Amino acid sequence: GQKWPYTNLTWSLRSRNLKDLDSYQVRFVISKALEVWSRHSKLTFTEVDSDRADILIYFVRGDHGDNFPFDGKGVILAHAFFPNGGRSIDVHFDADETWTTIPNSDQGTNLFNVAAHEFGHSLGLSHSSIEGALMYPWYKEMENGFDYELPDDDKLGIQTLYG
Ligand SMILES: CC(C)C[C@H](C(=O)NO)C(=O)N[C@@H](CC(N)=O)C(=O)NCc1cccc(N)c1
Ligand SMILES: [Zn+2]
Ligand SMILES: [Zn+2]
Numbered sequence: 256g257q258k259w260p261y262t263n264l265t266w267s268l269r270s271r272n273l274k275d276l277d278s279y280q281v282r283f284v285i286s287k288a289l290e291v292w293s294r295h296s297k298l299t300f301t302e303v304d305s306d307r308a309d310i311l312i313y314f315v316r317g318d319h320g321d322n323f324p325f326d327g328k329g330v331i332l333a334h335a336f337f338p339n340g341g342r343s344i345d346v347h348f349d350a351d352e353t354w355t356t357i358p359n360s361d362q363g364t365n366l367f368n369v370a371a372h373e374f375g376h377s378l379g380l381s382h383s384s385i386e387g388a389l390m391y392p393w394y395k396e397m398e399n400g401f402d403y404e405l406p407d408d409d410k411l412g413i414q415t416l417y418g
Contacts, residue, residue: 262297265303267308269311291403316349329351333372334376337379
């Protein structure tokens with residue numbers, strides 16, 4: 256599979272009208288979700304305000320121009336493209352979900368959990384068959400809020416790719 260040819264990656268939140276989500280809180284949650292991966296690898300993540308960032312983040316709904324239309328408020332919550340030799344790649348969050356930026360909140364879908372999973376894909380990790388893994392295909396609540404400890408299977412995966 257593909258991986259980034261360098262480890263100092265940039266990211267940018269490209270969607271502005273986040274409905275009732277506060278863009279500062281979204282950017283904070285994104286930085287915490289990226290830290291889940293940088294804590295266990297040589298990867299570094301820097302926010303930039305540019306559409307030339309490595310990882311471009313959007314909130315979109317329904318059919319949004321790639322061949323993977325979202326499903327309204329439903330099962331598909333987000334998707335991410337795999338690294339592509341150093342060209343910018345997208346992460347799309349389904350704008351029709353009720354997102355919450357408060358970890359472990361039981362109101363709505365936890366953006367931190369889903370973002371941490373999606374960034375695994377953005378770094379080159381596919382789904383894991385290990386039930387407790389972050390890269391397991393099916394969402395499950397993660398405890399410890401932003402201090403979430405990456406399960407071993409995911410640690411192994413990211414260290415195999417980026418040391
Ligand atoms: C075929 C894919 C486009 C499905 C899509 C996904 O895996 N995105 O990465 C997705 O949204 N899967 C849902 C499946 C579900 N509703 O449980 C999901 O929550 N994935 C994100 C996620 C978040 C946190 C933890 C885990 N394990 C998975
Ligand atoms: Zn998409
Ligand atoms: Zn996934």
